[in-house]
Amino acid sequence: xxxxxxxxxxxxxxxxxxxxxxxxxxxxxxxxxxxxxxxxxxxxxxxxxxxxxxxxxxxxxxxxxxxxxxxxxxxxxxxxxxxxxxxxxxxxxxxxxxxxxxxxxxxxxxxxxxxxxxxxxxxxxxxxxxxxxxxxxxxxxxxxxxxxxxxxxxxxxxxxxxxxxxxxxxxxxxxxxxxxxxxxxxxxxxxxxxxxxxxxxxxxxxxx
Amino acid sequence: xxxxxxxxxxxxxxxxxxxxxxxxxxxxxxxxxxxxxxxxxxxxxxxxxxxxxxxxxxxxxxxxxxxxxxxxxxxxxxxxxxxxxxxxxxxxxxxxxxxxxxxxxxxxxxxxxxxxxxxxxxxxxxxxxxxxxxxxxxxxxxxxxxxxxxxxxxxxxxxxxxxxxxxxxxxxxxxxxxxxxxxxxxxxxxxxxxxxxxxxxxxxxxxx
Numbered sequence: 001x002x003x004x005x006x007x008x009x010x011x012x013x014x015x016x017x018x019x020x021x022x023x024x025x026x027x028x029x030x031x032x033x034x035x036x037x038x039x040x041x042x043x044x045x046x047x048x049x050x051x052x053x054x055x056x057x058x059x060x061x062x063x064x065x066x067x068x069x070x071x072x073x074x075x076x077x078x079x080x081x082x083x084x085x086x087x088x089x090x091x092x093x094x095x096x097x098x099x100x101x102x103x104x105x106x107x108x109x110x111x112x113x114x115x116x117x118x119x120x121x122x123x124x125x126x127x128x129x130x131x132x133x134x135x136x137x138x139x140x141x142x143x144x145x146x147x148x149x150x151x152x153x154x155x156x157x158x159x160x161x162x163x164x165x166x167x168x169x170x171x172x173x174x175x176x177x178x179x180x181x182x183x184x185x186x187x188x189x190x191x192x193x194x195x196x197x198x199x200x201x202x203x204x205x206x207x208x
Numbered sequence: 209x210x211x212x213x214x215x216x217x218x219x220x221x222x223x224x225x226x227x228x229x230x231x232x233x234x235x236x237x238x239x240x241x242x243x244x245x246x247x248x249x250x251x252x253x254x255x256x257x258x259x260x261x262x263x264x265x266x267x268x269x270x271x272x273x274x275x276x277x278x279x280x281x282x283x284x285x286x287x288x289x290x291x292x293x294x295x296x297x298x299x300x301x302x303x304x305x306x307x308x309x310x311x312x313x314x315x316x317x318x319x320x321x322x323x324x325x326x327x328x329x330x331x332x333x334x335x336x337x338x339x340x341x342x343x344x345x346x347x348x349x350x351x352x353x354x355x356x357x358x359x360x361x362x363x364x365x366x367x368x369x370x371x372x373x374x375x376x377x378x379x380x381x382x383x384x385x386x387x388x389x390x391x392x393x394x395x396x397x398x399x400x401x402x403x404x405x406x407x408x409x410x411x412x413x414x415x416x
Contacts, residue, residue, distance in 0.1 A: 008216065010409050014402040022386075076405045077412030084404070091306050095299035096400070100361075101384040105401040107408075146407050153308075170407035176309040178230075186410040188403050192304070193313040194222040195396050196292070197284045199354050199378035200315075201218050202394040204285030 009049045013072050015039050016046065020069045031062035083110040083142050085168065087159040088150035089119050089129045092174055096150060097125040107146070111138050113162075115155070132162060139166035146170050153177035160187070217257045221280050223247050224254065228277045239270035291318040291350050293376065295367040296358035297327050297337045300382055304358060305333040315354070319346050321370075323363070340370060347374035354378050361385035368395070 019038045023030055032043040032050075039046070050057070050068070057063050073079045084102070086093055086109050096102070097109060112127040113135050114120060120131045130138065138144075147163035149156055149171060156175035163171055170186040173179055181187045227246045231238050240251040240258075247254070258265070258276070265271050281287045292310070294301055294317050304310070305317060320335040321343050322328060328339045338346065346352075355371035357364055357379060364383035371379055378394040381387055389395045 005413075007406070010406055011402055014399070014405045018399075075409065075413070077408035078405060082404075082408055082411075091299060091303035095303045098299050099384075099400060101399065101401045102404065104384075105405060107401065107404045145411055146404065148404075170411050172403050172407060176307075176312075186407060188406055190398075190400070190403055191222070191226075191309065192307060192398070193309045193315065194219055195380050195398055196290075196310065196315045196354065196356075197222045197286060197313060198215070198218055198396055199380060199394060200285035200290055201283065203290075203353055203378050205213075205283070 005052050009052060010076070012039075012041060012045070012049050013076060015041075016049075017069060017072045017076070020065050020072070024065045024069065027065065029058070029062045029064055030068075032057070034062070078106045081106045081108050082146055083108055083144045084146045084148055085110070085135070085139055085144045085163065086112045086127075086148045086150065087114070087132075087135075087163065088155075089114040089116075089124060089127075090150060090152075093150040094124050096148060097127050109148075110142055110144065111135075115151075135162050136166040139163065139168060144168060147172070149173040149175055149179075151175060213260050217260060218284070220247075220249060220253070220257050221284060223249075224257075225277060225280045225284070228273050228280070232273045232277065235273065237266070237270045237272055238276075240265070242270070286314045289314045289316050290354055291316055291352045292354045292356055293318070293343070293347055293352045293371065294320045294335075294356045294358065295322070295340075295343075295371065296363075297322040297324075297332060297335075298358060298360075301358040302332050304356060305335050317356075318350055318352065319343075323359075343370050344374040347371065347376060352376060355380070357381040357383055357387075359383060 016035065016039060019035060032046045035046050036043040084107050086096060089112055111130060113130050113132050115132045119129045122129050145168060147168040149159045151159045153175045156173060156177045156179045160171055160179045160181060164181060164185055171181065173187060173189050176191060224243065224247060227243060240254045243254050244251040292315050294304060297320055319338060321338050321340050323340045327337045330337050353376060355376040357367045359367045361383045364381060364385045364387045368379055368387045368389060372389060372393055379389065381395060381397050384399060
């Protein structure tokens with residue numbers, strides 16, 4: 001599979017998957033038109049996105065939900081569990097430890113680190129908080145490839161460096177700060193203000 | 209301004225704004241090529257996005273940062289403060305109360321509600337937690353138009369209904385659940401697993 005898939009297609013696949021999970025309980029097949037009504041993208045967009053991955057549809061019947069789901073999960077790499085290292089056991093870190101959606105999608109927080117000696121050794125939501133000194137050994141031993149960073153902005157680069165130096169290949173950062181990673185490492189940032197700006201834009205311009 | 213602006217353009221404007229905030233401290237103008245190197249979108253994309261809003265660029269010099277910033281902030285509606293009601297004072301709610309990025313972008317959490325009698329009346333991070341019974345009156349009195357929902361999935365629709373019935377026009381929901389709003393209300397959902405799926409896709413397919 002050497003075709004370049006747009007990032008927006010990849011995130012739409014995640015959205016299709018959520019709709020398919022709900023549909024699967026009721027029906028066996030779904031048309032791109034029905035899927036379009038649920039997810040809000042056009043049927044043409046849906047067909048185009050799914051066409052990147054070969055032929056999942058059956059003319060006149062639509063898509064077989066179970067096999068489409070399996071196909072998307074395989075493409076997204078969530079047909080197996082991923083171990084995730086979390087750096088930062090503050091409010092947001094604890095919110096993520098409690099977040100049920102991660103486990104549902106096969107992301108298992110398997111180690112939680114914090115630099116604060118007050119937190120190290122304590123248990124939050126069944127996770128024992130570990131010292132940053134233990135990060136390199138544990139990330140290697142547990143073959144962790146994904147890191148999530150929920151530290152304050154001024155600590156973000158240090159947390160990212162610790163993960164990268166220990167072999168983590170993909171990082172999700174919640175810190176509202178620019179951080180640098182080597183070219184072979186993937187960094188996604190979640191900027192919660194951007195979501196709110198979409199709302200203030202709507203309220204200002206009166207458009208959905 | 210009656211042209212339909214794509215949602216992806218609106219979120220890129222937020223990203224340009226963050227880059228311009230940093231650049232403003234050092235330089236007066238910026239070319240679309242320099243901006244491209246910072247934000248990672250092509251210069252052509254940037255010029256196209258900014259063209260929706262008229263002429264900010266000066267041929268041969270690029271964009272005047274201060275006026276471009278002001279233009280984007282006006283378009284996004286963040287040239288003034290917005291009062292935000294937060295429903296759900298659990299871990300994620302408290303993380304958002306502590307999140308500095310909101311205030312920087314003119315989003316002020318001005319009332320926090322929870323249905324748990326154990327939480328109501330307590331103070332978290334300088335916010336007194338209010339009962340859901342007080343929501344309609346306070347949202348109306350404070351003319352709150354934006355709501356943020358950080359309750360468990362099974363409570364999400366109730367929280368959204370309470371906000372909508374009290375006059376909130378735009379809602380950001382963090383609950384991993386489908387919720388319905390009337391057509392005139394804007395609903396954005398943050399699904400934290402989707403961000404991780406972008407990483408597992410990268411690790412599986414080996415593409416950035």
